[in-house]
Amino acid sequence: MADRTSASILIGGVIPHSCISGLFDALDGDGGRADWEGEPLDPTSLRPGETLAAFAYAQPGGMFEWTEQFCEDHGIAFVRNSGSCIGVFGPERVVFTGTGTPAQFDMTENEEIVLARSMIGALGTMEAIEAWFDNAAFQPPPITIVGGTANADVMGETDNG
Numbered sequence: 053m054a055d056r057t058s059a060s061i062l063i064g065g066v067i068p069h070s071c072i073s074g075l076f077d078a079l080d081g082d083g084g085r086a087d088w089e090g091e092p093l094d095p096t097s098l099r100p101g102e103t104l105a106a107f108a109y110a111q112p113g114g115m116f117e118w119t120e121q122f123c124e125d126h127g128i129a130f131v132r133n134s135g136s137c138i139g140v141f142g143p144e145r146v147v148f149t150g151t152g153t154p155a156q157f158d159m160t161e162n163e164e165i166v167l168a169r170s171m172i173g174a175l176g177t178m179e180a181i182e183a184w185f186d187n188a189a190f191q192p193p194p195i196t197i198v199g200g201t202a203n204a205d206v207m208g209e210t211d212n213g
Contacts, residue, residue, distance in 0.1 A: 056110040057135040064103035064192025065129035069200030078122040083108045129192040157188040
C-alpha cells in the first residue's frame, strides 16, 4: 500500500462545459469530498464565480492523481496542499496555473512555504525570490464555464420557460 496523507485541492478558472462530468468522475475516483466530514461532490457543487474545493484523507502520495491529471490535460487551474508522511515525504503545495508544468513547493506542517538555502542561491536575486514566493501563493481564479448552451445551468439543463 502506498504511503498516504490528507490533501485538499482548489480548482478554478475556465472550465469547458464538456469537461464537467469528467472532472467530477476524476474527483470521485480520487475520493474527493466537499468537506473533511465526507459530504459528496457533484456537478451542483460547481458554481460559476467561485472556486471548487475538494478534501480527502489517506491520499496515496498526498495527491489527487486523477483530478490533477485531468486538470492538466484540460488546462484547468488548481492548487493542491498535502500533509506529510513521516519518514517518506513532507508537506507540499502544487500549483498549476492552467498552462505549463505544475510547480511543487515544500511547506511546513502549518502550510507555510519554505525556500531552501540552496534554492536562494540558485534564484540569485531578491526579485527572483519574491517572484518564486508569488508563484507559490497563486490562487485559482473563480470558475467560468464556457462552451455550454446560453441558458444552460451547470448540469446542462436549459430553462425552456
